[in-house]
Amino acid sequence: MKSAIFSSAIAIFATLATAVPTAAPADIVARDEVKQVILSSAIVNIQEDAANTPLGVTYKAIVSRVNGKHNSQALVKFDFPDGLTGYKCKLDFAYPAQFSGTGEIQVFTIGDTNIENATFNKRPFRDQFKGTFRVAGWGEAVVLDASGLTFDCPAKGAKAYEVVSQGDSNDVEWYAPGGGLRIDVL
Numbered sequence: 001m002k003s004a005i006f007s008s009a010i011a012i013f014a015t016l017a018t019a020v021p022t023a024a025p026a027d028i029v030a031r032d033e034v035k036q037v038i039l040s041s042a043i044v045n046i047q048e049d050a051a052n053t054p055l056g057v058t059y060k061a062i063v064s065r066v067n068g069k070h071n072s073q074a075l076v077k078f079d080f081p082d083g084l085t086g087y088k089c090k091l092d093f094a095y096p097a098q099f100s101g102t103g104e105i106q107v108f109t110i111g112d113t114n115i116e117n118a119t120f121n122k123r124p125f126r127d128q129f130k131g132t133f134r135v136a137g138w139g140e141a142v143v144l145d146a147s148g149l150t151f152d153c154p155a156k157g158a159k160a161y162e163v164v165s166q167g168d169s170n171d172v173e174w175y176a177p178g179g180g181l182r183i184d185v186l
């Protein structure tokens with residue numbers, strides 16, 4: 001009797017082992033493949049309802065839209081250290097402080113890294129679309145569009161991004177540097 005149960009258990013485990021996929025999808029990077037994580041060095045919120053008021057550098061990013069109006073966007077700056085030439089970098093998002101609505105955000109490069117005095121009406125121009133995330137939990141966000149999230153790491157210096165709401169009723173907030181938008185060096 002014991003050997004029959006044991007044999008059945010072995011057969012079940014053998015079946016399960018063969019059902020496990022052997023390769024991860026191309027857009028998933030194993031944690032041990034991340035060489036370094038670059039956290040934001042500055043965040044500036046810009047708000048449609050205070051379009052000419054510079055809100056200054058903060059530690060809490062707010063990206064929201066209510067009924068297609070009242071836009072709040074975050075400008076996020078990263079300082080790249082020397083020695084990353086030849087590596088790939090990937091924008092990623094995790095650990096929001098709160099989220100509601102669609103939970104979807106889009107990321108764009110912007111034309112200048114001098115964001116400290118930016119306002120909704122006077123800010124660096126929005127340049128290239130990088131990707132879309134859906135914040136659906138307290139951990140890693142789901143990547144909806146990864147078309148520009150991976151790029152060649154730049155030489156030492158700064159880069160800045162604009163994070164905007166996707167959807168008419170949405171709110172995604174995070175505290176930096178521990179959460180939110182980050183760059184993984186692969």
